[in-house]
Amino acid sequence: MATTLDDIAKETGLSRATVARAIGKYGYVSKKAREKVIAAAKKLNYKPNYIAKSMATGETKNIGLIVGDIQNPFFSTIARAISDVIVPEGYSLIVTSTDEKVEVEKTSIDRFFQKQVDGLILAPVSRSNSDHLKDLVKSEIPIVLIDRIIEGLDVDMIVSDDLGGGFEAAQYLLELGHRRIGFLSDTLDISTNYDRIAGYREALSKYGIEEKQSWVKLGGFTIEGAYKSGVSLLGQNKDITAVIATNNYMAAGLLLAAKDMGIVVPRDISVISFDDIVWFDLCNPPITSVAQDTREIGSMAAKRILMNIRGQRYEKGLTRLPTRLIIRESCTSPRD
Numbered sequence: 001m002a003t004t005l006d007d008i009a010k011e012t013g014l015s016r017a018t019v020a021r022a023i024g025k026y027g028y029v030s031k032k033a034r035e036k037v038i039a040a041a042k043k044l045n046y047k048p049n050y051i052a053k054s055m056a057t058g059e060t061k062n063i064g065l066i067v068g069d070i071q072n073p074f075f076s077t078i079a080r081a082i083s084d085v086i087v088p089e090g091y092s093l094i095v096t097s098t099d100e101k102v103e104v105e106k107t108s109i110d111r112f113f114q115k116q117v118d119g120l121i122l123a124p125v126s127r128s129n130s131d132h133l134k135d136l137v138k139s140e141i142p143i144v145l146i147d148r149i150i151e152g153l154d155v156d157m158i159v160s161d162d163l164g165g166g167f168e169a170a171q172y173l174l175e176l177g178h179r180r181i182g183f184l185s186d187t188l189d190i191s192t193n194y195d196r197i198a199g200y201r202e203a204l205s206k207y208g209i210e211e212k213q214s215w216v217k218l219g220g221f222t223i224e225g226a227y228k229s230g231v232s233l234l235g236q237n238k239d240i241t242a243v244i245a246t247n248n249y250m251a252a253g254l255l256l257a258a259k260d261m262g263i264v265v266p267r268d269i270s271v272i273s274f275d276d277i278v279w280f281d282l283c284n285p286p287i288t289s290v291a292q293d294t295r296e297i298g299s300m301a302a303k304r305i306l307m308n309i310r311g312q313r314y315e316k317g318l319t320r321l322p323t324r325l326i327i328r329e330s331c332t333s334p335r336d
Contacts, residue, residue: 003046011040063305064112064120065095066105067146068221073248073277074294075123078146081298082121089306091118100186100221102129109136119305123147127191142308144301149191149318156304157318160292162192162274165323166199166244169272169290172325173242174207177333178270182233182243183216184226184250193246196274200244215240219253226253234261234269241334242270248277251287270331285329293321 005023009016014033021027022037023046029037040046063086067075083093094117098104105125109132112120119142124133130150136143137153145157173181183200185193197216204211214236219229226245230253233243245251251273258265265271265285273280276291300319307314 003041003044007044008037008040008046011044012036059118059309060116061091062094062115062117063091063302063309064108064117065093065122066098066108066112066120067095067123068098068100068125070095070097074147074275074292077294078298078301081295082302085299085302086306091306098125100125100190102126106132113141119143119309121146121301121305124150126189127151127194128189142305144305144308146297146301147192154316156301156308156316158297158301158304159192159318159320160297160323161320162195162323163199163202165274165290165292165325166196167203168199168323168325169244169274170200170203171206172288172327173244173270173272173331174203174209176242176270176331178242179207179209179334180212180237180240180242181215182237182240183246184229184233184243184254185216185218185246186221186225186250187218196244196246212237219250221249223249223252223256226250227257228253230254230257231261234258234263240269242272242331245271245273248273248275248280251275251280255283255287266330266332267335270334272325272331276326280328283330287330288328289326290323291326292323296321 005016005019009019012019014036018029018033019037022029022034065079065082070076070079079093079095086093096108098108102125121144123146124130127150133150133153137155143155145155147159149157149159170181183197185197188194188197201211217229217233219225226249234257243254245254251271254271258269263269272288272290274290276289280287280289
C-alpha cells in the first residue's frame with residue numbers, strides 16, 4: 001500500500017497537520033520538524049523524488065498556464081506548444097481557464113502559487129483591471145504574458161501583430177470593393193481586440209470611409225453570445241457587405257446567424273476571421289482568415305519562462321509576431 005501522511009506522522013511522532021505543512025510547504029514548520037519529515041518521507045518511499053527535490057531546491061517543476069478557455073483551439077494549440085518545450089526539460093504544465101472573468105483569474109493565480117508552481121504563463125483577462133498582475137510582478141515571480149498586452153509591466157509579452165492583422169483584413173475587403181464593413185468582437189478590454197479594431201479603423205480611414213457606430217457589435221465570450229450579436233449586426237445593417245470577426249468563436253456565431261437569417265456567404269456577405277483553425281477549411285465556403293503563429297507564441301513563451309525560472313539574464317520585453325492573411329472562398333466583391 002502507498003505511504004500516507006498518517007504513516008509519516010506516526011514515523012516522526014509529529015501531528016498529521018505538521019507533516020502536511022512540511023510536505024506542502026505552507027504555514028510554519030520548525031527546521032527540526034521539517035528535516036524529520038523529509039527523512040521519514042525518504043525512508044517510507046513517499047514520492048521520494050518529488051518530495052526530496054522540491055523541499056531541497058524549492059522547485060516543484062510545475063508551470064501554470066491560465067487562458068480564457070482551453071477548449072478554444074487557439075489556446076489549446078498554444079498549450080501543446082508550451083508542453084512540447086517544457087516536458088523534455090522535466091517540467092509539467094498545469095492549465096486552467098478563466099472564462100474571461102477577472103475574479104476567476106485572481107483566484108486561479110492564488111491557487112497556483114499556493115501549489116507553488118515555479119512560473120506562470122498567462123493570457124490576461126483585462127488590459128485595464130490589472131493591479132493584481134502588477135503586484136504579482138513586484139513579487140518577482142516568473143511570469144510571461146501571451147496573446148495580450150498589459151501596459152507598464154516589466155515582463156515578457158508574446159503577442160501577434162493584431163493591429164497589422166486588423167488593417168490587412170480590412171484592406172483586403174476594401175480592395176475587393178467593400179465600403180460597408182462590419183466588425184464583430186467580444187470585448188475591447190482585451191488588447192488583441194482593441195488593436196484589431198484599431199487596424200480596421202485605420203484601413204477605413206485610409207480609404208476615406210467614415211465608420212458607422214452600428215457597424216461594430218460586441219458580444220459575449222461564447223458562440224451563443226456571438227450568435228446574438230451577429231443577428232443584431234446583420235439585422236440592423238442590411239446594407240453591409242462584409243464582416244470581420246475577431247476570433248473563431250465570433251466567426252462561428254456570425255456564420256450561424258447568417259445561416260438562420262438566410263444570408264449566404266459570400267454571395268450576400270463576405271467574412272474574414274482571426275484564428276486560422278482546422279474547421280475553417282471544412283466550412284462551405286472555406287473561411288478566409290488572419291493566421292497567427294500560435295505554436296511559436298507557445299514555444300517562445302515556454303522558453304522565456306524557463307529562462308526566467310533559471311535566473312538567466314536576458315532583456316525582457318514585448319515580442320510581436322507577424323500575422324498572415326490566408327485567402328479562401330468566403331470573400332468576394334460585393335454584388336452592388
